[in-house]
Amino acid sequence: MLTKEQLDDHWEKIYLNHISIDCVVFGFHEGQLKVLMLKSNNEEAWYLPGGFVLKEEPIEEAANRILKERTGIDEVFLRQFHVFGDPDRSKFHNEIYKDNSFFNQRFISIGYYALVDFVDVTPMPDAFSELCTWRDLDDLPAFQLDHEHIFRTALDTLRLQLNYQPIGYSLMPQQFTMPELQKLYETILDKKLDRRNFQRRILGFGILNKLEETRKGGAHKAPYLYSFNLENYRAALKEGLQGGW
């Protein structure tokens, strides 16, 4: 265990000053959109996975590292979406940080959002938290600092993104049914979609493979399974889906 001064020194030495990264990690499970959050025992409010940038580390790598530290996973959909740079956004009220020079500085935070497959994630608390866990979007706790704003902005960005990019690959398991995929879209958009029109549209993108098998075991007619056609999916990510001039 290091002394307080040594810890202080530690942060200062390896991380860039003034810059932090916050990640909004979205997952989808049992028809619920979820976001990964952390909580320390000393505080009521929850916060988003975050961290700092090593002196010689590209910021994309930093975001990936932070994400991996909290989830165990790597190589996922991870995108910058906004920078939060108000001078009073990062006043830590926690007594722990009060006289730590590194934590007491102003931080400009680069917001990333990630789309991950829920079952691949093993939530792991960071050095300041006892809890790291998924929270349902319709049962969110109080947020620390400006993290509610960061989360909101990420969600808005995700909703916008639905309009010109496919997103399911990162959030769904390998195989899934059409109703399951539709539920994902409905959950993100927070509105009901027409079953038949949804299917036509999503199939029209050409990013799905219809599989032979069906998902048995439900109490009803067995739905077909689909998987993503990775080649077309990647092309759609690059080109955008449609629309415009």
Added chain:
Amino acid sequence: MLTKEQLDDHWEKIYLNHISIDCVVFGFHEGQLKVLMLKSNNEEAWYLPGGFVLKEEPIEEAANRILKERTGIDEVFLRQFHVFGDPDRSKFHNEIYKDNSFFNQRFISIGYYALVDFVDVTPMPDAFSELCTWRDLDDLPAFQLDHEHIFRTALDTLRLQLNYQPIGYSLMPQQFTMPELQKLYETILDKKLDRRNFQRRILGFGILNKLEETRKGGAHKAPYLYSFNLENYRAALKEGLQGGW
């Protein structure tokens, strides 16, 4: 005039370390899309208007301040679009900066793009430049550092933005003709659009007022003048134009 050491000290004292802002300022004049650029006498390559963030300044304010310093204008369309954070992006090769501790640090740059009315701008060089001037998009000089990448990313963002936001208000003069507005879109997208369909579409957005007057003086039939309906324009900016789920 300050000594070199005093200057060094000056930067360190008032600006945040590691963080810079670069602005891609778009203007439109005589059917040409233009970008504001700077050049010093010591270097061949040009660069984008940029600067740093004051210790207690919100980053949006910093971007506005930097923009105002180079253009004289304020309260324009100005948006974050990307953060550029590779550790080797900001190695200044210029001898001037070689032993200046402030300039020799790693900078993570927040990219902003601005849409401005060409005629409102009075380009003003910064402390390192002799030249500050508009450059045509189809006659761009060599760029310093990663500024070509920053510029490209801004242009791609602007093109994407056309699909879900109106943009003309910030780039056009108060009054303009339909062909002039069409030319703006064609220039940004770098492709021809059908005159009649363009008109129907843009009028369909409900963001234009058709004026009584026409623009005389051209060698041809006098086109009608239009202005933007600010109320509807602002609503369209907020809501997005159309499309999607």
Added chain:
DNA sequence: CGGAAAGGTGTAAATAGTACACAATTGTAG
């Protein structure tokens, strides 16, 4: 083996997008 709940599929109507042509105005050249 009948019923409840969910999934699979098609079609008609409305809407939006595309392609395309002719008439009117204006300055210029003869």
Added chain:
DNA sequence: CTACAATTGTGTACTATTTACACCTTTCCG
């Protein structure tokens, strides 16, 4: 002063996309 060239204004038929909507099938359960 007139014919011409260039540009603007405007409308319509055709096509593609989006929307709204209904019936049949499968499966499990009681």
